[in-house]
Amino acid sequence: MGDLLRLFIGLVSLIGIKAAVNDRFYPRYHLAPPHGWMNDPNGFSYFRGEYHLFYQYNPESSMEPGIAHWGHASSKDLFHWQHLPIAMYPNDTYDKSGVFSGSALIEDDKMYLYYTGNVNYPNEQPDHEQFQALAESTDGINVKKYEKNPIINAPNRQPNIRDPKVWKHGSKYYMVLGNSFENGTLGRVLLYASDDKINWEEVAILHQSDGSLGYMFECPDFFELNGKYVLLFSPQGIEPQGDKYRNLFQTGYIIGHFSYETNEFHPITKFREIDHGHDYYATQTIKDKKGRRLLVAWFDMWEQDYPERKDGFTGQMTIVRELVLTHDNRIIQKPTHEANTVRSNRLRTGKGKVGDAVTFEDKAGEINIKGDSSRDLEVTIEGEGSTVKISYDARNGTVTLDRGGNDGVRRTEWRPRGRILKWRIFVDASSIELFCGEGEVTFSSRFFPDGDVSVRLSSENTREFAVSNLKRTVCLSDDDD
Numbered sequence: 001m002g003d004l005l006r007l008f009i010g011l012v013s014l015i016g017i018k019a020a021v022n023d024r025f026y027p028r029y030h031l032a033p034p035h036g037w038m039n040d041p042n043g044f045s046y047f048r049g050e051y052h053l054f055y056q057y058n059p060e061s062s063m064e065p066g067i068a069h070w071g072h073a074s075s076k077d078l079f080h081w082q083h084l085p086i087a088m089y090p091n092d093t094y095d096k097s098g099v100f101s102g103s104a105l106i107e108d109d110k111m112y113l114y115y116t117g118n119v120n121y122p123n124e125q126p127d128h129e130q131f132q133a134l135a136e137s138t139d140g141i142n143v144k145k146y147e148k149n150p151i152i153n154a155p156n157r158q159p160n161i162r163d164p165k166v167w168k169h170g171s172k173y174y175m176v177l178g179n180s181f182e183n184g185t186l187g188r189v190l191l192y193a194s195d196d197k198i199n200w201e202e203v204a205i206l207h208q209s210d211g212s213l214g215y216m217f218e219c220p221d222f223f224e225l226n227g228k229y230v231l232l233f234s235p236q237g238i239e240p241q242g243d244k245y246r247n248l249f250q251t252g253y254i255i256g257h258f259s260y261e262t263n264e265f266h267p268i269t270k271f272r273e274i275d276h277g278h279d280y281y282a283t284q285t286i287k288d289k290k291g292r293r294l295l296v297a298w299f300d301m302w303e304q305d306y307p308e309r310k311d312g313f314t315g316q317m318t319i320v321r322e323l324v325l326t327h328d329n330r331i332i333q334k335p336t337h338e339a340n341t342v343r344s345n346r347l348r349t350g351k352g353k354v355g356d357a358v359t360f361e362d363k364a365g366e367i368n369i370k371g372d373s374s375r376d377l378e379v380t381i382e383g384e385g386s387t388v389k390i391s392y393d394a395r396n397g398t399v400t401l402d403r404g405g406n407d408g409v410r411r412t413e414w415r416p417r418g419r420i421l422k423w424r425i426f427v428d429a430s431s432i433e434l435f436c437g438e439g440e441v442t443f444s445s446r447f448f449p450d451g452d453v454s455v456r457l458s459s460e461n462t463r464e465f466a467v468s469n470l471k472r473t474v475c476l477s478d479d480d481d
């Protein structure tokens with residue numbers, strides 16, 4: 001069945017007509033591929049009045065990442081996404097095995113896209129090389145690769161060097177790259193600088209693993225937040241430690257001080273995971289026109305084999321979050337105020353009672369709960385074949401999300417700051433995003449309920465139980481590409 005469907009989707013996308021995507025797990029307001037496979041967000045930017053989001057895309061199949069293209073979508077409000085034509089194909093000598101991840105720089109009304117070209121050499125050592133390349137767009141739709149690519153050549157014997165994140169500071173341009181060194185055993189982030197966006201020079205090793213942070217750092221990002229600097233990245237190869245680092249790969253951050261005079265980054269915190277759910281990877285941030293630091297992540301995880309694969313699509317993006325740094329150097333993630341644009345009718349307000357259950361109209365909704373921070377709280381989100389329990393343990397000061405099945409539990413320390421416990425939960429067909437308090441702790445996890453989705457209070461402790469439907473904004477009917 002899987003092979004037949006895959007063949008069918010392959011044929012359908014080859015001849016350019018709409019592919020069959022089953023709607024049951026397809027997100028109503030999160031960005032997902034029209035069909036096929038999506039992973040890392042790329043080229044997140046604000047250009048001519050619209051947000052743009054590119055992504056790692058395999059239009060041929062939802063069963064595997066394949067040879068990465070850059071898919072593309074745009075939105076005026078971060079929630080109503082429109083699919084745009086594929087921005088880049090893996091059809092040049094330096095990117096023929098994948099147009100890998102990268103970022104956008106907007107300058108002089110032009111979009112500059114930096115990315116990694118991957119070239120595989122089967123049965124050789126090393127078996128691949130990675131080049132950094134540039135592409136441009138003047139209209140935000142048609143993308144032209146630079147004729148003199150690559151702009152940074154593959155270094156000898158260090159085949160893993162990728163995911164350029166580029167920004168401008170003063171009159172100079174800066175780029176961070178994720179890298180694996182010591183023959184692929186340790187991860188690090190390299191800092192490059194340029195005067196002209198094209199000729200780049202390595203100026204510093206921004207940070208490197210001492211062995212405790214794995215063998216490769218992917219998708220590095222580096223930015224100022226509330227007067228300090230954040231190094232955000234996705235390390236591979238960290239072993240689980242109790243409740244920490246339970247996912248196959250992690251995403252987290254180190255806070256520190258940085259000087260553009262010396263290009264030295266001095267950490268003042270240890271590495272900390274940014275999200276505590278099962279499915280959150282390969283973050284990318286931008287500073288938008290309103291001065292907000294916005295973040296988006298791939299809302300999925302490698303090697304999961306989720307049932308949506310057989311429905312014709314794999315992967316989606318988290319909702320975009322706004323970042324703030326606290327005085328004690330923790331990143332807070334808040335849903336943007338644009339989340340209000342998808343809110344539809346209220347299903348419930350007032351105090352909830354044990355057993356209170358509310359069913360969403362179209363599997364998509366928002367839940368706002370307030371309780372007493374001195375008492376336990378539990379809420380259950382469920383559909384046919386899938387149940388997620390979210391609970392607060394007042395004595396231990398922990399929040400737990402349990403989606404059942406193999407490796408279903410994710411837990412972290414959290415205590416509400418005052419007497420009121422606040423949870424805001426976004427549900428969307430096959431996903432849950434939980435924001436605790438002001439967003440000081442978040443959980444992003446996928447689940448796969450067939451049929452209707454309901455939320456049920458499982459404990460007495462509620463001052464407020466407010467439930468709303470959320471609208472469908474991303475339609476499968478926009479999917480021509």
Ligand SMILES: *[C@@H]1O[C@H](CO)[C@@H](O)[C@H](O)[C@H]1NC(C)=O
Nearest residue numbers: 086087088089090091092093
């Ligand atoms: C790559 O594919 C795109 C889209 O089909 C096409 O416009 C472009 O000319 C191709 N480039 C090469 C080098 O074949």
Ligand SMILES: *[C@@H]1O[C@H](CO)[C@@H](O)[C@H](O)[C@H]1NC(C)=O
Nearest residue numbers: 125157181182183184185186
């Ligand atoms: C990397 O591997 C090569 C070949 O096995 C070896 O000669 C070299 O010393 C290694 N380098 C490091 C830094 O471990």
Ligand SMILES: *[C@@H]1O[C@H](CO)[C@@H](O)[C@H](O)[C@H]1NC(C)=O
Nearest residue numbers: 392393395396397398400411
């Ligand atoms: C709370 O902590 C105690 C002691 O460490 C432990 O035995 C118990 O299982 C914890 N409860 C939960 C719900 O994790």
